Amino acid sequence: MSSNKIKLPGEIFIVAGLFLVAFSISLMIALGFGVSTISSLPYALNLVVPGISFGAWNLIFQAVLYVMLVSITRKVKGTHMISFIMVLLFAVILDFTKMMIGAVPDEIHLRILLFGGSFLLMCFGIALMITSKMPLLIIDLFSSGLSSHYHTSFRRIKTMFDVSCLTISAAVSLAFMGDLAGIGIGTVVMAVITGTFVQAFGTFLKEHFDIQPYFAKFLNTEKASINDVEAKE
Numbered sequence: 001m002s003s004n005k006i007k008l009p010g011e012i013f014i015v016a017g018l019f020l021v022a023f024s025i026s027l028m029i030a031l032g033f034g035v036s037t038i039s040s041l042p043y044a045l046n047l048v049v050p051g052i053s054f055g056a057w058n059l060i061f062q063a064v065l066y067v068m069l070v071s072i073t074r075k076v077k078g079t080h081m082i083s084f085i086m087v088l089l090f091a092v093i094l095d096f097t098k099m100m101i102g103a104v105p106d107e108i109h110l111r112i113l114l115f116g117g118s119f120l121l122m123c124f125g126i127a128l129m130i131t132s133k134m135p136l137l138i139i140d141l142f143s144s145g146l147s148s149h150y151h152t153s154f155r156r157i158k159t160m161f162d163v164s165c166l167t168i169s170a171a172v173s174l175a176f177m178g179d180l181a182g183i184g185i186g187t188v189v190m191a192v193i194t195g196t197f198v199q200a201f202g203t204f205l206k207e208h209f210d211i212q213p214y215f216a217k218f219l220n221t222e223k224a225s226i227n228d229v230e231a232k233e
Helices: 012-032 038-046 055-071 079-100 109-130 138-149 154-177 185-208
Strands: 006-008 210-211
Touching: 006 012, 006 109, 012 079, 012 109, 012 138, 012 185, 038 055, 038 154, 038 185, 055 079, 055 138, 079 138, 079 210, 109 185, 138 154
Parallel strands: 006 210
Antiparallel strands: none
């Protein structure tokens, strides 16, 4: 019942989510098993054009996604400006955490454990942001907006989006560097299962927390729920 849920402001969820996702992505890069699928293209572009930081490429990438989303859905909302501000903050945190990560263990079993932990942190961070009832980052707004537009589950759209990012990243890496830079076995696995884990974490959060932002006017009530499991086949 709702009365048994822990009440927390959505602002705590969004800030925690931003940091967890940025930190986990930076740790994945250091571990070398492949960057997350959502950051594989910005990372590849950063390697091709290192003069533009990894965080800045993420900002550019999400701006392009926003243009695509508006072109498809024909919807522009006032809360989207807040989303861009959060994307800018995310880009700064991403560059900071990338510099913050130091040496990682050489032992393969420890690296695998750390990679698994970073993956779970990333999925949990995404779920925190989506369930915060605050405007989403563009990269999550894109999947959520398309799931609402096409009346299908967030999990399905998220998985399709991750696989698409992986394919384009591989093409860019091969075309400009001759190898699959930043793409490893971890990237492939995440492309398939990230959506499922995000949905599972989101379900847990909504079952145990009553989340309401202090700044209710920024509430994005029209975004698709990640708990929508009534996907059309």
